[in-house]
Amino acid sequence: MIKLYDYIKPIYFIYILTQLWFLLLLFKVILLTIICYFVTIVIKEDFQQSQNYNIIYIHVPSAWISLLLYSSIALISLFYLIYKYSLISSIAKILAIIGINFSLITLITGSIWGKPTWGHFWVWDARLTSALILFILYLGYIIIYDFYDNIIKTNSSVLAILGFINIPIIKYSVYWWNTLHQSSSISINQSTLDLPIMYTLFISLLFFMLYSINIFLFEIKKYFIIYKIETFYIK
Amino acid sequence: MLIFFYILKKYFFFNYKKGHMTMNIFLYIILILLFGLIINISNISLDIKWGFLYIICFLIFLFSLENIYQLDNEDGTIDLLYITKNSLEFFIFIKSLIHWISYGFPLIIISPILMIFLKININNLMISSLYISTLSLSYLGILCCSLIIELNNKLFFIIIIIIPLYIPIIIYNSHIEYIYNIYSIYIYLIIIMYISTWLTSFIIKNNKKNL
Numbered sequence: 364m365i366k367l368y369d370y371i372k373p374i375y376f377i378y379i380l381t382q383l384w385f386l387l388l389l390f391k392v393i394l395l396t397i398i399c400y401f402v403t404i405v406i407k408e409d410f411q412q413s414q415n416y417n418i419i420y421i422h423v424p425s426a427w428i429s430l431l432l433y434s435s436i437a438l439i440s441l442f443y444l445i446y447k448y449s450l451i452s453s454i455a456k457i458l459a460i461i462g463i464n465f466s467l468i469t470l471i472t473g474s475i476w477g478k479p480t481w482g483h484f485w486v487w488d489a490r491l492t493s494a495l496i497l498f499i500l501y502l503g504y505i506i507i508y509d510f511y512d513n514i515i516k517t518n519s520s521v522l523a524i525l526g527f528i529n530i531p532i533i534k535y536s537v538y539w540w541n542t543l544h545q546s547s548s549i550s551i552n553q554s555t556l557d558l559p560i561m562y563t564l565f566i567s568l569l570f571f572m573l574y575s576i577n578i579f580l581f582e583i584k585k586y587f588i589i590y591k592i593e594t595f596y597i598k
Numbered sequence: 599m600l601i602f603f604y605i606l607k608k609y610f611f612f613n614y615k616k617g618h619m620t621m622n623i624f625l626y627i628i629l630i631l632l633f634g635l636i637i638n639i640s641n642i643s644l645d646i647k648w649g650f651l652y653i654i655c656f657l658i659f660l661f662s663l664e665n666i667y668q669l670d671n672e673d674g675t676i677d678l679l680y681i682t683k684n685s686l687e688f689f690i691f692i693k694s695l696i697h698w699i700s701y702g703f704p705l706i707i708i709s710p711i712l713m714i715f716l717k718i719n720i721n722n723l724m725i726s727s728l729y730i731s732t733l734s735l736s737y738l739g740i741l742c743c744s745l746i747i748e749l750n751n752k753l754f755f756i757i758i759i760i761i762p763l764y765i766p767i768i769i770y771n772s773h774i775e776y777i778y779n780i781y782s783i784y785i786y787l788i789i790i791m792y793i794s795t796w797l798t799s800f801i802i803k804n805n806k807k808n809l
């Protein structure tokens with residue numbers, strides 16, 4: 364009987380990845396079409412910010428994904444410290460590479476949006492500063508992971524867990540301090556956003572998540588192929 | 599108590615003989631004096647003067663963290679402590695304290711004199727904030743340096759790792775209006791002292807076990 368952990372074995376995993384690849388591509392194309400339709404035709408221009416407002420469909424999902432990925436990395440690092448299974452640390456590293464890109468996209472799109480809205484590309488706001496700290500934490504994690512040649516990746520895992528304190532700070536910074544960045548428009552019970560905008564936002568979030576999953580699966584497949592080659596040569 | 603004095607003698611005199619201590623103090627004095635010389639102090643607000651003094655003190659202490667494990671790597675103290683049943687946590691705690699005594703305490707001693715050159719009215723809260731900043735940086739630094747103990751050119755990595763964890767202290771201690779909330783930073787310092795001691799020994803033991 365095939366157990367759940369059998370699917371982590373390279374042979375099963377690579378087979379499943381190949382099947383998923385085209386499916387994910389199809390979904391992404393569909394979602395992108397829907398987003399473009401909503402943005403260009405359905406949703407009207409913002410009365411204050413005009414077309415600048417459309418950055419929300421890149422900025423907000425990127426921010427959410429960078430936070431989600433860092434939280435996942437912290438959790439995975441905790442599991443790594445307990446179980447010391449090298450695949451776990453490799454997964455965390457791949458997530459870190461995806462996360463740092465989204466974190467950078469968040470900062471850049473935020474700056475581009477901030478210039479016409481606030482008049483500055485950057486302000487030392489609580490939300491912006493903590494987002495920058497998140498980027499630096501990602502960078503520190505990847506650097507420590509890569510510069511240690513041995514298999515054991517304890518040090519980077521400890522850093523990831525230590526840096527997790529930044530996640531609630533980013534989330535609640537707009538409530539704890541007087542910030543220029545606006546507070547949350549979406550919560551569990553209610554939303555101040557118009558319905559088409561909210562739906563488009565969630566569809567773009569789904570698109571970016573599928574994109575991240577695509578990259579993640581590609582990198583994992585690469586990891587297994589390299590692992591198989593190394594094992595072959597050692598034998 | 600004897601262990602404390604033994605470790606103090608070993609590391610303090612090593613740092614002194616290396617010349618880093620005197621160089622740091624000298625650099626601190628020169629930078630503050632140059633700032634006072636080049637810029638018209640009377641026209642600058644207290645915020646900027648205090649911020650400049652704080653940042654220079656922070657940077658100079660940060661640069662001293664590069665050599666925190668230098669003697670231990672040379673003579674194998676940590677390997678010895680890992681093998682024996684002596685407490686590595688106690689050693690780390692004392693070592694951080696002594697690092698602060700060697701590098702941070704002299705900077706704080708001369709800060710009131712340098713504040714006179716910058717025309718800053720000496721305030722107990724300012725001196726307290728310098729104490730807390732340097733002490734917490736010492737404990738955070740030993741934790742961050744244990745993560746990169748085997749790497750060369752540590753300074754770049756130290757900056758990348760320490761800055762995210764040190765930001766709350768920078769924010770609350772470098773702005774004049776926030777210094778009055780200093781009591782909350784005391785709690786942060788106590789938490790850092792406890793966590794960094796335990797975490798550093800965990801990291802070192804893990805690194806040694808897997809070598």
